[in-house]
Amino acid sequence: MTESHIPHFRSKRDFEEYRKAAEEKWHELWNGSRTVVSVGVGSSSLAKGAAKVLREFEKHAGSDLVARKTGVDGADWSEVQVRVKRPNAPAVVYHHVTTDDVPTILAGKADDLILGVEGDAAYDGIQPISGLPFYKYQQRIVLANVGVIDPDSFEESVAVGAYSALYKALFEMSDEEVIAEMTAANLRGRGGAGFPAGIKWESGRKARVTPKFVVCNSHEGEPNVYKDRRIHEGDPHRILEGILVACVACGAERGYNYVGGEYPLAIKRFRRAVEDAERAGLIGKDIMGSGRDVAFRMRTGGGAYVCGEGSAMMYSIMGVRGQPRTKPPRSVEEGLWKRPTVANNTETLSNVRDIILKGGEWYSQFGTEKSKGTKLMTVQGPMNTMGLVEVPMGITLGTLVNEVWGGTRDGYTFKGIQTGGVSAGPLTPEYFDRPVDFDSLTDAGGMLGSGGFVVFDESVCAVDFARYLTAFNRVESCSKCVPCSLGNPALVEILDRIRLGRGSASDLPLIERTSKHIIELSLCGLGQVAPEPLLGMLQKFPEEFRRHAVDHVCDAGVCPMASDSVTVSLAAD
Secondary structure (H helix, E strand, O other): OOOOOOOOOOOHHHHHHHHHHHHHHHHHHHHOOOEEEEEEOOHHHHOOOHHHHHHHHHOOOEOOEEEEEEOOOOOHHHOOOEEEEOOOOOOEEEOOOOHHHHHHHHOOOOHHHEEEEOOOOOEOOEOEHHHOHHHHOOOOOOOOOOOOOOOOOHHHHHHOOOOHHHHHHHHOOOHHHHHHHHHHHOOEOOOOOOOEHHHHHHHHHHOOOOOOEEEEEEOOOOOOOOHHHHHHHHOHHHHHHHHHHHHHHHOOOEEEEEEEOOOHHHHHHHHHHHHHHHHOOOOEOOHHHOOOOEEEEEEEEOOOHHHHOHHHHHHHHOOOOOOOOOOOOOOOOOOHHHOOEEEEEHHHHHOHHHHHHHOHHHHOOOEOOOOEOEEEEEEEOOEOOOOOEEEEOOOEHHHHHHHHOOOEOOOOOEEEEEOOOOOOOEEOHHHOOOEOOOOOOHHHOOOOOOOEEEEEEOOOOHHHHHHHHHHHHHHHOOOOOHHHHHHHHHHHHHHHHHHOOOOOOOHHHHHHHHHHHHHHHOOOHHHHHOOHHHHHHHHHOHHHHHHHHHHOOOOOOOOOOOOOOOOOOOOOO
8 A cells, every 4th residue: 555645533423434445545455456475574573684675576666566565464474474465366475485486476487485265264275374384373463564555654553543542541431431341341461461451541530649650661681582573574553553542541641652772673663653643643642632731752762671670660761770779669659750651561461452443352362361351472492484473361381382483393302391471491392292471381490481482402401591590590680689690600600610510519509599689689670580591491400400510520511621621711701
């Protein structure tokens, strides 16, 4: 779709007319006489030449062909992915596309690159991609339009439902009814804490101090989590709409989105969405003639992992050093500039549109009794079909590993899966029958967290991997409290001593004792969970730690055991 002029919606009728026209144009695009080629362009596919592939298709664009970009749909293992929708036929999905493949794809002769057809039925002998394990288990709510719309197109976003929930919250529902739907959905925070969003919104609405704020926490600082980045890159208006609905329901005068500065494409596309929404009058004074005013600001962080913690994030937004503070008071009592502030994760707010449009009861049909809805999950490691997925809460760990992510590639033997980002321990195959939700992994030493997993195989040394995870938390500590700032470096020193072949049996209980002090005495969530990956590795692979500390042997051959010919800096990460 070619982006037309974005009008300023001075009344709800203006928005209704624009939405109707956008829907008609969207229908015409997919049901007209032209071939539509959609190339998934995101931070992951750009590294594989997606921009060049798009430009090559654009050379052939004309009266009979449209070439357009979309976000990437999460199937990182298949990039560069291209969808070709010919008249009167479902879209054919091609994978591993390069610029050399463009002529053969347009000629319909690239059968070896076909991944499947969209939809649930086969077409012309081609099987639907919905039957592939990577897609079969997914229930795409947040990702429904990622890989479908052009993320830079305001018109396409509105055509598929953007700002319909904001419209409903402004003109068809009271603030109390909006929050009632959020409460009925039992949407728990997707950043890892799992606190019910409806309760948080209600607390914000009842706060009498003004002004009030809503903050979207989009700061992903862990090395294996990229779900929020993909939403920004693929459907930024969904995030913005969730923030604006929260502002309306809570009576907040301003919304913020705090994004990590290491996401340049996500920042670029989200800023474009904000600019378009401002032009349309969806941000600012008297939104769509409703009499409601909501201002909005975007803030970028400098990459400090600790700024993902709520209070540290708010300090960073205010322009001061991001460090956690003691609680209470909670942010809904004293947040930004000591005013009531409702803070939610990106994925949490991205669910708002469907909950408001379809109802909390509809949303609660997905997931488990205590963990409703879907969850975005990411994986790294030697997997066959690696990428981002959106699956119902309660899917088993074994289904995720062996089917959705395709199991380990040839030549690799599964050893464990690191859960909870850098905030929990690993799980081994004996836990494959466990449901993946907020509660079911905890007693096994794992955690859902924000949904980031790392699969590691037998070539990975548990001690060396534990050292990496512990060193990450050591570097990312804000150094405000002693247990975290000194305890985590002490753990790294112990692990380095063991890895260098200079450890002893007494180092193992020392690790446990030091970890206990860090967990119990640290100020914020970073320190309170920092030793958990190490403790989990020690619990699941005790023999490896004993072999290192007592026998001075690394069976994986990874650790730099003591030798006259080896010099290792203990300070190096």
